[in-house]
Each structure stands twice: as structure tokens, then as C-alpha cells.
Amino acid sequence: MELSDLLLRYEAGETNFRGESLAGTDFSGTDLIGVDFQECDLSGALFVFSYLNRANFSHANLTKARLCGANLSQADLLHTNLQDADLHGAVLYGADLRYANLSLANLLDANLISTDLREVKLAGANLQGACLRGANLRFERRVYEGADLRGANLRNADLRGANLSGADLSKADLRGANLQEANLHEANLNSANLLGASFRGAFLTDARLESADLTSADLFDGKLQRADFSEANLTQANLSIANLTDAKLSRAILVRAKLKQARLNRADLSRADLRWAELEEAMLVEAYLGRADLRFANLTNANLVNAETSSANLSGATLSGTTMADGSIHEG
Amino acid sequence: METNTQSSELRGHRTLATVVFTDCVGFSARMSRDEDHTLDLIRRDLKLMQKVCEKYEGRVLKSTGDGLLMYFISAIRAVKCALEIQEKIGEATAVLSERDSLKHRIGVHLADMFITDTDVMGNGVNIAARLQAEADPGGIIISQTVYDVVKNGLQITTQFLGPRKLKNIDEVVPAYKVLLHPEEEPQDSLGLVVENLQNNKNQLRIRKLIYYACKNVWESDTNSLNSLDLHGLLQDLVKLAPNPNQLQNFLHSAVKTLSKPAEYGAIANLILAEAGRLYPATSTPVELDGSTTQVTAHREMPHVVSPEAETLYSRVAQTIERSSNLSRIKKLCYYVCRNKWESNPDQLNAVSMTTLVAEAHHLFPTAERLQTTLDRFVQTLSKSAEYQLVANTILQQFYPLYHSQAEAPASHTMQSPALPPQEPAASAPVEPDPSQICREVGTALEQEQNLLRIKKLMLYLCDRRWENNASALNNLNTESLVRQLYQIAPAGKQLEEALGSVVRTLSKPAEYGAIAHTILRHMTPLYPGYELPAAPAEAPPPAAESSVAEMSATQPAGSHQTPVAEPLFSLFDARLDIMRNANPLCAKILLFSALRGEFTFSYQDWLNLKAIDLDGLLRETLNQCRSYTDLEDLLYRAARKQPNPDEYVHTATRLIKSLRFFYVHGSIPVTVPPLVEDTDITPVDNSETRMAESTPTALQGLDEMTCQLANRYSNPDVADLSGKTQPDVPPVSEAIATSDWLVSSNPPSDPGVANNGAE
Incomplete structure (x- = not known):
């Protein structure tokens, strides 16, 4: 179908263009609000700055399409193939992207506020600076798999309050991202780069963060119960008041980390490097500190009752008012 | 003991039996206090038990010193015996003084066990012993087994306690409490x-x-x-x-x-x-x-208030209203009662202080609860040290509410009102000692050469009022200032923190740091056990150099940790605002062409645009535009150069609006309505409402801004409402000077800046 033909029909009030083959067509700047492009072949099509609000692209093929600056708010993009598509600065506010394939797509600075992204494939996608507040990417047993964000670029992305439970973010780049109050329950963040990311008040319960780089990350008041931080780098990270009950921190690097009033009960800190860590008033009841390096750590008023500390290195640590493993309170 | 010598024809065999285990409550403690007397008492009680036991054809197998182990063939008799023991002892001790009475716990269990002459062994005995430990003083606990056997043959009222996990017993034992008196019905x-x-x-x-x-x-x-x-x-x-x-x-x-x-x-x-x-x-x-x-x-009518309570509320409210610190007190009260930080004076004025007092009293029926809640809320504020003093004032003012309740049996029968911990402080001036010290401190301070500044700072701390008039300051009584300060800051640490946080907001932190230290040094005698911060302690620091050193030593640490700097400035919030109201790509193109020259939509320009994110462009813009007019000029000029200027002028307007706060207030308020909505999103089942996020900025509340105060802490809301009319508000150009400080002092995003630069 010719473009002019299509636009005329749209002008006349027709919206149903299902199953058409429109590969490579240039729709740039057009107003196609509410258009129905279900199951269309639109690979390589151009939609730069087009108005596609509430359009329906379900099951359409949009591989390598250019949608920069396009407005796709509340559009239906279920099962849409957007591999390698360019959505730079696009508006996808409230769009339904369930099961969509966005692998390697460019979503730089895109507006993804309140989008439905369950079981979306975003592996290797560029989401730098994108805003995903209130987006839903959660895993639901027997219904939706977790979102696939492996190796995605999420630098400076705003994910505050987003639901990423069960999402796969392994090897993703989340440097400087805003993950405050986000839900990352059971998410996979293995080997992710989280340098300087903010997780204030976020939920990371049962999440996996093995070998992740959390240098200078802000995990203040984070809910990190049972999270696995094995071999993660948490140098200078802020973990004050965080709940790390039953968390796994073996071989984690926590040099100069702030752990004031953190709850580390029953946490596994074996072989962790806690030199100069600030553990004032931290709770370490029954924590496992086998061969942990606590040199020069500040344990003022911390509680180590029943913790396994026999092989921990505590030389140079500040222990004033610390409740030791045997229940005695360290003087001085 | 004689009980041990009971002989029997039984030479040790297995049998199904009911055991009754008694134990005296707090026996060793009583023994340690009065050994002889307690021994007399226990002998008396054990003798009685033995008698009752014989009456029900039971057998005392042994004594544990403070209790008996009895054995019965009949479960019904065993329970009857236990009941009679408790009743008899209860009757006997009812007329006796506490010193002359002991209380006993009893546990009853039925099981197969091994019985010898003087002892009985088996898991069943252990269960009976453990059940006994679960009983109330003067009470009886029976196991499910016993209950099932006796329930039809005995008229007893029981209360099911549920399956109990007993120490060192593997299985859970369902247990019943036997109710001795009908009036225990409510317990049931x-x-x-x-x-x-x-x-x-x-x-x-x-x-x-x-x-x-x-x-x-x-x-x-x-x-x-x-x-x-x-x-x-x-x-x-x-x-x-x-x-x-x-x-x-x-x-x-x-x-x-x-x-x-x-x-x-x-x-x-x-x-x-x-x-x-x-x-x-x-x-x-x-x-x-x-x-x-x-x-x-219920907001309006907390509960049916007695007229006495009402007058009390209004009296408390009146005292508070007389305080010059009213606005802060009210804010904090409002925050604690309504769980919302209200900095709009109109909103605050709409609520009467009496209502707030009544509400607070209703919500926090004890002084203890009021205090813990206040403490918790104050912690969420960015000026916690200062508001801690306000909280102390509130507690003091509320004191009559909780105090009068003790004497006047008001409509509410609350827990015995806990006295506010600073009660000694409140009454302190009455006692000769601190009042004497106050006078001495006052006289000593009068000798200081910086008296005017000292008074200024003290007045500010007490009354939130910055007085520049020298004669007004001279007329102030130093001693009463000391007393006031001591009342609102009953602990040295509190005073130190409050002084520190006030000083940081002043335009001459170094000078006033020294003044603060002088005040602290003089007031130390009022705080026994309080140690003056060590660093500048030796040199009384009128010299500017030493105080500068002191302040700069604390400052870098502060800039990294103080909650003030951090949540305030957030480019994330600005970006969200832009995303919500404009096309992100248009915004980028506009910023790009403003900063780098025209955007020609060429392939190369697209590549360049993709190389930088909105965040980076915003940072560059903020750095480049030193004033608000610069920003307007830059963006509107770029917009007009675009092929379709109308659309881009709209984008420019949105962008300027989103960035305006950085210029006018030196901070972006988190209190913009849409953002407050966002902070309320709480994932999963954790329903705790977070208030820290939505409040800190509002708390910048310097409702009392003067030119002495650095503008970066200014209150956005107040300034927004009255920015043009209030003569005290610093001119915008001054505020701009702080904008680069803001851009560069956002720790979590710093790496981002570095990376953008590298690309």
C-alpha cells in the first residue's frame, strides 16, 4: 500500500490496517493516533516525531524501525518485535509492552513511566537516562517470566518505585541509576555495575548480587534480607539502617562501607573485607564472621552476640561498648 | 525433709499416673532477702499441700525445696487437689500481708512413667514441670491429656492456651489454664x-x-x-x-x-x-x-472530651501560642498528628493549636508515647537537631496534660502516666542547684566581649528570632536566656547539635562557630557528665583563624553525610518533571542546539545527540547559565531558531519551569505534588508509609529568613508565596552563586558526570 493512499484512508476515518506490509515506509511527523497496525510488517519504517498515541502494534514487526521522539503513549505493543529499533527520546507513557522484544533497541532518554513491561526482552538494550518510574517488570509465577535486562545499559536511568522483582539484570550497567524504593525482590544482578546507584529504601530481598560492583552505592534503609552479595564490591557503600538479615556477604569487599545500625543478624560475612567499615550500633547477632577482616573497623556499641568471630581479624578495631560473641560488653 | 522419707511398698515400676508439680514464685529472690522468714513460709505452705494431697489419696514423692512432686492414681483427684491447694493458699494469704504470703504455680500432666519409692521419672514429669512454669502465679495449667480425662467428671472452667512449645520438650503440648474464680471470665x-x-x-x-x-x-x-x-x-x-x-x-x-x-x-x-x-x-x-x-x-472530634480536659487543652494551647517559636511547634505537632509536613502558613493557621493539642493527646495517651513518636518524627527531618529542641518544648508544654491525669481520674484510665524524662529539667530552675549555676553562667557570659553575638545566637535558638537591634539585645537578660536554653536543651549533646546546625545556616559560620563554642563552654557546668567537644576546647576562640579551622574540619564530613544536601537536589526529579510535560527528544534537541549550536537533523548531529543523555545536557546547561535570566535567554533564543519555533518555545517554557527551582531556591522541592505521589509508591506488602522522602525539603522551613541566613537553605514554599513582597529574601542573583555548588555536590550522581565527560 502506498503511504499517500493509507493517509487518505486514515483521514477518511479508517483505522484498521491490520496485517499490511509497510516495510520501510516513512511516516515521520504524521498523526496516526489510534491507528491499528496489528501484525503489520513495519520493519525499517520511520516514525520520527510521529503521533502514535493509543496505536495498536500488537504482533507487528518493527525491527530496525526508527521511532525517535515518537509519541506512543498508551499504545498497545504486545508481542511487538522492536529488535534494534530506535526509540531515542520516545514517549511510551502507559504503553503496554508485555512480551515485546526490545533486544538491542535504543531507548535513550525515553519516557517509560507507568509502562507494563512484564516478560519484556530488553537484553542489551540502551536505556540510559530513561525514566521508568512506576513501570511494571515483575515476575509472576506461571504467568509472566521475569523481564530480561541482561547486559542492558541503564546508566542514570530513573527506576524509582519500579517493580523489577524477578528481573534478570545480570551484567547490566546501572551506574548512577535511581532505584530508590524499587522492588528488586529475587532479581538477578550478578556482575552488574551499580557504581554510585541509589537503592534508598529499595527491596532487594532474596536478590542475587554476586560479584556486582556496588562501589559508593547508596543502600541506606534497604531491605536486603537473604540477598546474595558474594564477592560483591561494596567499597564505601552506604548500608546504614539497612536490613541484611541472613544476607550472604562472603568474600564481599566492604572497605570503608557505612553500616551504622545495619542489621546483619545471621549474615554470612565469611572472608569479607570489612576494614575501616563503620559498624556503629550494628546488629551482628549470630553472624558468621569466619576469617572476616575487621581491622580498624568501628564496632562501637555493635552487638556480636553468638557471632562466629574466632577466626575474624579484629586488630585495631574500635570495640567500645561492643557486645562480644560471648555476651560480654567490651569496655573502653 | 520428712516428705522424702515416705515409704511405700512400690519398689519401682511403670504405671500410668497423674503428676502434680508445684513451684514457689520467686523463691530464690525471697530467700536472698529474708532467708529465715521465707523458709518458715514455704514450710507452712508445703505442709498444707501435703495435707491436701493426702486428702485426695495422692502421694508426695519428693520435695524440690520450694515445691512438691505429687502423684495420683486418679486424674480428677489430682486436679481437685491442685484446685484446693491454690484455693486454700489463696484464702489464707488474702488476709496476710505480702511479706507473709507466697504464691505457687502448679502444672498437672498425665502420662506413663517410672515410679520408685521416692521419685518418678520420665518425659511426663518433665512436661508437668514445664507446664507449671507456664502458669500464672497462683494458677494451674493442665495438659490436653489431663483435660480430656477430667472435663466430664469435674466442673471446672478452663481457658485453652493453644499448643505450647515447652523447653527441651520435642512435641508441642496443648495446654489449658484452670480458672479458679468466675471473675476471671474476661480473661477467658x-x-x-x-x-x-x-x-x-x-x-x-x-x-x-x-x-x-x-x-x-x-x-x-x-x-x-x-x-x-x-x-x-x-x-x-x-x-x-x-x-x-x-x-x-x-x-x-x-x-x-x-x-x-x-x-x-x-x-x-x-x-x-x-x-x-x-x-x-x-x-x-x-x-x-x-x-x-x-x-x-474523628479529626474534628477526637473523642468525647470532658470539659476539664477541654480547658486543659486550651490552656496548654495558649501557653504554646505565646511562644515566639509557635510556627515550628505547630508544624511539628501537625506533622506528628497528621503525618504530613505542612509548611503552608495558611494551612497551618486553619488548624487551631487547641485542636492539635487535643489530637496529640488523644493519639499519644502517655507522655512516653508522645516522646518516642516525637523523637521518631524529628529523626526524619533534615534539621533534626533544631527540631529536637522544639520537640522538647512540646513535651514540656504537654506536661500538665499527662501530669493532671495522675490526680484527676479523668475519663480515660490510661497507664500510669510516665513522667517525661526531662521532668527534672523542667523543674530544675526550682531546685536551688541548676538555678544557681544558671545565674553563674549568665554572669560569666556577660563578661564575654562578644556578648551581643552570644545573645543573638541564644535568642535565635530559644525564640527563632534573629535580632539585630543592639539595644533590644542589651535589654535581654542573659541569665533568663541561659535558663530558657537549658530548659529546651536538657542534655549537653542536644545543645551542641542544635548550635551546630543553626550555625551552619548562618552566613558567617566561622564566627558563629566560635560563639557557639563559647556558649557551650560556659554552659558545660549545667550538664554533669557532658564533655565539651575536644578540638577547639583549649583555645577560647575569638580569633577567626582557629574557628575557621574548626568549621572547615566539620564541613566536608557534613557535606557528604548531612541529609540536608542530598535529597534536596535531584536532577532525577527535574528530569521526571520534563518527561511528564514535554517530549524528551524535543527537550534534548533544544538543549543541544542551545549549547552546541544549531541542530541540523543531519546524521552526524543525530550521532552526537545520542552520545549524550538528557542528564548530561541538563548539567551542562545548569553549569553554563549562572542566572535564571541567562537560562531563559539561552533557551528561548535557541527555540526561536528552530524550524517550528512554536513547538520549541513550548518545550523551552517547560524546561525553564522544571529548572526554575534550582535558581530561585537553590534546591528543587520534593514537595511538588506529582512527586509526593511517587514517594507513596510502596512495593509489596511493606505498608509502612515513608515520610522521610516527602518532607526534608519542606523542612528547609526557615520561616524566619533574614539576611543573616545563607539562602541555600531557604524554604521554597515560603519564598514562593511571598518571594516578591518579603524584603528579607535575598535577591535571586545571590542565590545563583550557590547553583554550581549544588550541581557539583550530588554524590550519587558524580560518577555519572565523570562518565559523560569521558565519552
Whole structure:
């Protein structure tokens, strides 16, 4: 179908263009609000700055399409193939992207506020600076798999309050991202780069963060119960008041980390490097500190009752008012 | 003891038997206090037990010193015996003084065990012993086995305690408490309520809510919730709310503070329906239908207030209203009562202080609770040290409310009112000692050469008033200032923190740092045990150099840690605002062409645009535009150059609007309505409402801005309302000087800047 033909029909009030083959067509700047492009072949099509609000692209093929600056708010993009598509600065506010394939797509600075992204494939996608507040990417047993964000670029992305439970973010780049109050329950963040990311008040319960780089990350008041931080780098990270009950921190690097009033009960800190860590008033009841390096750590008023500390290195640590493993309170 | 020598033809065999185990409450403690007398008492009681035991054809197998192990062939007789023992001892001790009476616990269990002449062995005995430990003083606990055997043959009232996990016993043992007196009936209803609540499918949430209502702590850990003692909690709840209506208000006001009020409202109604049984029949009918209307009305009419209470409230409110610090006191009261930080003076004025006092008193029936809540709320504020003093003032002013309750049996029968901890401080000036010191401190301060500044700072701390008039300052009595300061800061550490946080907001922090230290040094005698901060202690620092060093030593640490700097400035919020109101790509193109020259939509330009994100462009813009007019000029000029200027002028307007706050206030308020919505998003079942996020900026509240104060801490709301009219507000150009400080001092995003630069 010719473009002019299509636009005329749209002008006349027709919206149903299902199953058409429109590969490579240039729709740039057009107003196609509410258009129905279900199951269309639109690979390589151009939609730069087009108005596609509430359009329906379900099951359409949009591989390598250019949608920069396009407005796709509340559009239906279920099962849409957007591999390698360019959505730079696009508006996808409230769009339904369930099961969509966005692998390697460019979503730089895109507006993804309140989008439905369950079981979306975003592996290797560029989401730098994108805003995903209130987006839903959660895993639901027997219904939706977790979102696939492996190796995605999420630098400076705003994910505050987003639901990423069960999402796969392994090897993703989340440097400087805003993950405050986000839900990352059971998410996979293995080997992710989280340098300087903010997780204030976020939920990371049962999440996996093995070998992740959390240098200078802000995990203040984070809910990190049972999270696995094995071999993660948490140098200078802020973990004050965080709940790390039953968390796994073996071989984690926590040099100069702030752990004031953190709850580390029953946490596994074996072989962790806690030199100069600030553990004032931290709770370490029954924590496992086998061969942990606590040199020069500040344990003022911390509680180590029943913790396994026999092989921990505590030389140079500040222990004033610390409740030791045997229940005695360290003087001085 | 003679009991041990009882002989028997039994030479040791297995048999099914009922054992009764008694134990004296607090025996060793009593022994340690008065050995001889306690021994006399226990001999008397054990003798009585032995007699009763013989009467019911039981046999005393041995004595443990403070209790007996008895053995019966009949379970009914065993329970009868236990009952009679407790009754007899109860009757006997009713007329005796506490010193002359002992209380005993009894556990009864039926099991197959091995019996010899003088002892009985087996798991069953251990269970009886453990059950005994579970009993109330003067009470009896029987196991399920015993209960099943005796329930038809014996007229006893019991209360099911549920399966009990006993120490060192593998299986759980269902146990019953035998009620000795009919008046223990309500106790029974408590057990029923506990049982019903426990069997409810929402029992976890029920526990959460009750725990939250009683302890004001939101516990979401399932294990610790399950280990809670629902019995005790319900008893606390009943104590806190002595009638069903109060309970209803109490629960609903707790629910209001949660992020899932609808769900928890239902839970509250559930608890109400059950807990209604705990109140005497006259007041039992809790009308759940009426609950909704009543709850919405409760803000205005906290509860039926007696006229005496009303006058008391207005009296307290009047004293508070006389305080020059009223606005802060009111703000904090409002925050604590309504769980919302209100910095709009109109809104605040709409609520009378009396209402707030009544509400606060209703929400926090004890001084202790008021204090813990105040403390908790103050912690969420960015100026916690200063507001700690305000909280202290509130506690002091509220003192008569909690105090009078002790004498006047008001309508509410609360827990014995705990005295506010700073009570000694409140009454301190009456005592000769601190008052004498106050006078001495006052005289000593008068000798200081910087007296005017000292007074300025002290006045500011007490009254939130920055007085520049020298004669007005001279007229102030130094001693009374000292006394006031001591009253609102009863601990040295508090004074130190409050001084420190005020000084940081002043335009001459170094000079006033020294003044603060002088005040602290002079006031140290008032705080026994308080140690003056060591660093500049030796050199009384009128010299500017030493004080500069002192301040700069604290500053870098502060800039990294103070909650003030951090949540304030957030480019994320600005970006969200832009995303919501403009096309992100248009915004980028506009910024790009403004910063780098025209955007020609060429392939190369697209590549360049993709190389930088909006965040980076915004940072560059903020750095480049030193003033608000610069920003307007830059963006509008770029917009007009675009092929379709209308659209880009719109984008420019949006961008300027989103960035305006950085220029006008030196901070972006998190209180913009859409953002507040966002902070309320709480994932999963953690329903605790977070207030820290939505408040800190509002708290910049320097309702008392003067030119002495650095503008970066200015209150956006106040300035917004009165920016043009208020002569004290610093000119915008001054504020701009701080913008680069803001851009560069955002720790979490710093790496981002570095990376953008590298690309």
C-alpha cells in the first residue's frame, strides 16, 4: 500500500490496517493516533516525531524501525518485535509492552513511566537516562517470566518505585541509576555495575548480587534480607539502617562501607573485607564472621552476640561498648 | 525433709499416673532477702499441700525445696487437689500481708512413667514441670491429656492456651489454664479473642497492626511477628483504649498512617469486632456500620472530651501560642498528628493549636508515647537537631496534660502516666542547684566581649528570632536566656547539635562557630557528665583563624553525610518533571542546539545527540547559565531558531519551569505534588508509609529568613508565596552563586558526570 493512499484512508476515518506490509515506509511527523497496525510488517519504517498515541502494534514487526521522539503513549505493543529499533527520546507513557522484544533497541532518554513491561526482552538494550518510574517488570509465577535486562545499559536511568522483582539484570550497567524504593525482590544482578546507584529504601530481598560492583552505592534503609552479595564490591557503600538479615556477604569487599545500625543478624560475612567499615550500633547477632577482616573497623556499641568471630581479624578495631560473641560488653 | 522419707511398698515400676508439680514464685529472690522468714513460709505452705494431697489419696514423692512432686492414681483427684491447694493458699494469704504470703504455680500432666519409692521419672514429669512454669502465679495449667480425662467428671472452667512449645520438650503440648474464680471470665474471653484472631487467615496483618498500634513500630518480619505474644499485646491495647470507641479511633488513626489504609481498615474492623468482647458487656456493641462516619469525623472530634480536659487543652494551647517559636511547634505537632509536613502558613493557621493539642493527646495517651513518636518524627527531618529542641518544648508544654491525669481520674484510665524524662529539667530552675549555676553562667557570659553575638545566637535558638537591634539585645537578660536554653536543651549533646546546625545556616559560620563554642563552654557546668567537644576546647576562640579551622574540619564530613544536601537536589526529579510535560527528544534537541549550536537533523548531529543523555545536557546547561535570566535567554533564543519555533518555545517554557527551582531556591522541592505521589509508591506488602522522602525539603522551613541566613537553605514554599513582597529574601542573583555548588555536590550522581565527560 502506498503511504499517500493509507493517509487518505486514515483521514477518511479508517483505522484498521491490520496485517499490511509497510516495510520501510516513512511516516515521520504524521498523526496516526489510534491507528491499528496489528501484525503489520513495519520493519525499517520511520516514525520520527510521529503521533502514535493509543496505536495498536500488537504482533507487528518493527525491527530496525526508527521511532525517535515518537509519541506512543498508551499504545498497545504486545508481542511487538522492536529488535534494534530506535526509540531515542520516545514517549511510551502507559504503553503496554508485555512480551515485546526490545533486544538491542535504543531507548535513550525515553519516557517509560507507568509502562507494563512484564516478560519484556530488553537484553542489551540502551536505556540510559530513561525514566521508568512506576513501570511494571515483575515476575509472576506461571504467568509472566521475569523481564530480561541482561547486559542492558541503564546508566542514570530513573527506576524509582519500579517493580523489577524477578528481573534478570545480570551484567547490566546501572551506574548512577535511581532505584530508590524499587522492588528488586529475587532479581538477578550478578556482575552488574551499580557504581554510585541509589537503592534508598529499595527491596532487594532474596536478590542475587554476586560479584556486582556496588562501589559508593547508596543502600541506606534497604531491605536486603537473604540477598546474595558474594564477592560483591561494596567499597564505601552506604548500608546504614539497612536490613541484611541472613544476607550472604562472603568474600564481599566492604572497605570503608557505612553500616551504622545495619542489621546483619545471621549474615554470612565469611572472608569479607570489612576494614575501616563503620559498624556503629550494628546488629551482628549470630553472624558468621569466619576469617572476616575487621581491622580498624568501628564496632562501637555493635552487638556480636553468638557471632562466629574466632577466626575474624579484629586488630585495631574500635570495640567500645561492643557486645562480644560471648555476651560480654567490651569496655573502653 | 520428712516428705522424702515416705515409704511405700512400690519398689519401682511403670504405671500410668497423674503428676502434680508445684513451684514457689520467686523463691530464690525471697530467700536472698529474708532467708529465715521465707523458709518458715514455704514450710507452712508445703505442709498444707501435703495435707491436701493426702486428702485426695495422692502421694508426695519428693520435695524440690520450694515445691512438691505429687502423684495420683486418679486424674480428677489430682486436679481437685491442685484446685484446693491454690484455693486454700489463696484464702489464707488474702488476709496476710505480702511479706507473709507466697504464691505457687502448679502444672498437672498425665502420662506413663517410672515410679520408685521416692521419685518418678520420665518425659511426663518433665512436661508437668514445664507446664507449671507456664502458669500464672497462683494458677494451674493442665495438659490436653489431663483435660480430656477430667472435663466430664469435674466442673471446672478452663481457658485453652493453644499448643505450647515447652523447653527441651520435642512435641508441642496443648495446654489449658484452670480458672479458679468466675471473675476471671474476661480473661477467658481474652483467650478466645486470641484464638479467633490467630485462626484468621489475615492473622499476620492483624499482628502487624496490633503491634504497630501498641509499639508504634512497623514489623514486617514474619518470624518475629509470629513470635509476638498476642495475649500481652491485646492487654496493652485494652489498657491504651479503655473503651471500644477509643479502640476504634485508636486503630483507625494508626491505619491512617499506613500506605494501604483500605486493606488495614478492614483488618482494624476485624480486630475491633473480636476485641469488642474484651470490654464489659455494657459497652460491648461496637457499631461497625457507624465506624466509617465516626472515623472521618474523628479529626474534628477526637473523642468525647470532658470539659476539664477541654480547658486543659486550651490552656496548654495558649501557653504554646505565646511562644515566639509557635510556627515550628505547630508544624511539628501537625506533622506528628497528621503525618504530613505542612509548611503552608495558611494551612497551618486553619488548624487551631487547641485542636492539635487535643489530637496529640488523644493519639499519644502517655507522655512516653508522645516522646518516642516525637523523637521518631524529628529523626526524619533534615534539621533534626533544631527540631529536637522544639520537640522538647512540646513535651514540656504537654506536661500538665499527662501530669493532671495522675490526680484527676479523668475519663480515660490510661497507664500510669510516665513522667517525661526531662521532668527534672523542667523543674530544675526550682531546685536551688541548676538555678544557681544558671545565674553563674549568665554572669560569666556577660563578661564575654562578644556578648551581643552570644545573645543573638541564644535568642535565635530559644525564640527563632534573629535580632539585630543592639539595644533590644542589651535589654535581654542573659541569665533568663541561659535558663530558657537549658530548659529546651536538657542534655549537653542536644545543645551542641542544635548550635551546630543553626550555625551552619548562618552566613558567617566561622564566627558563629566560635560563639557557639563559647556558649557551650560556659554552659558545660549545667550538664554533669557532658564533655565539651575536644578540638577547639583549649583555645577560647575569638580569633577567626582557629574557628575557621574548626568549621572547615566539620564541613566536608557534613557535606557528604548531612541529609540536608542530598535529597534536596535531584536532577532525577527535574528530569521526571520534563518527561511528564514535554517530549524528551524535543527537550534534548533544544538543549543541544542551545549549547552546541544549531541542530541540523543531519546524521552526524543525530550521532552526537545520542552520545549524550538528557542528564548530561541538563548539567551542562545548569553549569553554563549562572542566572535564571541567562537560562531563559539561552533557551528561548535557541527555540526561536528552530524550524517550528512554536513547538520549541513550548518545550523551552517547560524546561525553564522544571529548572526554575534550582535558581530561585537553590534546591528543587520534593514537595511538588506529582512527586509526593511517587514517594507513596510502596512495593509489596511493606505498608509502612515513608515520610522521610516527602518532607526534608519542606523542612528547609526557615520561616524566619533574614539576611543573616545563607539562602541555600531557604524554604521554597515560603519564598514562593511571598518571594516578591518579603524584603528579607535575598535577591535571586545571590542565590545563583550557590547553583554550581549544588550541581557539583550530588554524590550519587558524580560518577555519572565523570562518565559523560569521558565519552
